[in-house]
Amino acid sequence: MTVYETLAKEILNYVGGKDNVNSLTHCITRLRFKLKEESIAQDEALKNLEGVVTVMKSAGQYQVVIGNQVQDVYEQLAPLLHAEQPQTVQGAEKEKLLDRFVDIISGIFQPILGIMAACGMIKGLNMLFMTLGLYAETSGGYMIINAIGDALFTFLPLFLGYTSARKFGLKPMVGLVIGGIMCYPGIQSSALSGSLKPLYTMFEGTMFASPVYIDFFGIPVISMDYTSTVIPVIFIVYFASKCEKLFSKFVPDLVKFFFVPMLTLLVALPIGFLLIGPVATFGSKIIAETIISIRNVSPMLAGGLVGLTWQILVIFGLHWGFIPVYINNIVTNGYDNVMMPFFACTFATSAVILVIMLKTRDRKMKELCLPNFISGIFGVTEPGIYGILLPLKKPFIISCIAGGIGGAFYGFCNFRKFSMGGMGIFEFPAMMEPDGSWGNLLVAVSGVLLTMIAAVILMLLFYREKEAGQSDKTMLDTKEHEKSVEDTPALLEDIAICSPLKGDVLELAQVEDAAFSAGILGKGCAIVPAEGEVYAPVDGVLTTLFPTKHALGITSDDGVEVLIHIGLNTVQLNGEGFTAHVQQGERVSRGQHLLSFDLAELKDKGYCLQTPVIITNTNDYLEILSTMQKEVMPDDVLLHVMNS
16 A cells, blocks of 8 residues: 555545545645535644645645645545546657657756856867967866866766756756766776686677676676766666655655665665666677678668668767777778767767758857857757757758768768877868878768768758747757845855746735745745746746646756745635646746736635745755745846755
8 A cells, every 4th residue: 555545545534535525626726625514624633644744624625735645645536436537638649669769768868968058169279279279188178178068978977877866856966976986987898807807707699798897796797888878877876766655655754865775775776787788789799780781782781871870879878889890990001981880970969950940030049059159069969869869850860861861972982090089170181081182071071061061951851930939938048146144144146036926025924824824835936926827937847736726836947946925815716717838748948928817706706816936845955945025027036946
């Protein structure tokens, strides 16, 4: 029996059993009973239940305040009352697999897209200045600037561990630690192979041959270099999130603070190193060997396949399977012609982003496109893939097709690279033939032009402006707001939550609802609206839109959970007078118009207009500070969420 099943049965018992219940509904925070005899209900017993915040009696309803888990409890209560199954919340229908994948990847990469683009540009500029002879590759200046640009990509699992944890509901610091463990120098394959002799080789004689340097209490560990990888850390964090939820159920509250993270790490990481990492490695090897086999039959087909699928491989982190092939070919043959068709993809991505930038009327999209275009030219395409192409879907498909066209050309022309190093346009010097002839370099330039022209033509034919206009739903805005609070210590992070309404500001304690005024559901403040329009206070995802549209919840990109509850007891209107302009699950941008409501109608029907704006995950932060302004406009800073 689950926690919610137990709680549902206890609540039903303490309200007097199903025979004492005339009806049951729920809003965003509380169960709303209409009881035959309220005197039968055991108020104090209900208040003392773990999972019940408080009990209230208002508007002819017996209200049991649950909080964010109210839907889970309701779903267990409804069958006990022989009630109809809960209706599906608008926009919460089962997502398509692709949409779920895009949402997960976008949510994980969005917080770091801006800095990824910045670091990519720094790497490219450093290579440019070195190529122009401004300083040598061995100089301290080059090394420091290279570290500035390359550190994020080298230690990518740390950043993805943190953002993945936020996406999967794991404590972010646990996710960060997981990323750090995966980058721990002593367990990287390069370090182990340099200091130890293999104990033995697993799968010897097959493409999966893997030297084993260490074991985990007798279980062989197939080592790999996890720095710069993507998929292993995401899957390990996902698994860890399930472990944390499991351990939280039975670990006593007294030791839960440290015992749950300890158990989570001790279970998730060994399984990650023993299973998830090797699976990713073998997947890469299968793809690499497949490409080599196809090339033996048709270089053009193999080149087209590499170009077509390369960006997909990047998303899953499987492109690393080509790296050993690439290095081996250059060392052994003096050149590589197997992996190099991927070179077209860099410029396919850049060309598609350029077209989007020129066509879109969305200012935020334009702002994001320019640095990602430059970063792509320099060879760093991940920010553009994760932040622009993948969320918009069709441009991503177009870039893959254009990359396939360029890759096929490169395969047909036996395009080669003669030395390692360089990215994007800075790879051209490595494509000069050892004898000084220009033939291979001309192939490189021709392939870039062909790829970019193909990308532009396909975008002009198949990408419509209306799709660009939808970018406020799918676009991942990486531009952070400037945040400051007077006299706030510099070591504290201040996350600004803007006002969703125009109106007068009230302290939360002044709200005429005990659950809100006591701060039981979270800290914040309230607004008495001057007009019936609601706007997004943050960039994030509309995680909750109640069917009656009187309340909505947004999870910001920073992980702050914001609840906007329009008026008090307005759930009784059953959506009358409310018009939603977005759907649950949509991505929203700060200032985006979310909802309209008939202010005059609410007044005429006698509803209290006080609109609480609260942070439902208050306990995750040091403090929630309200504005000192008496009146606010949409986009004025309403709350400051202080984080360490």
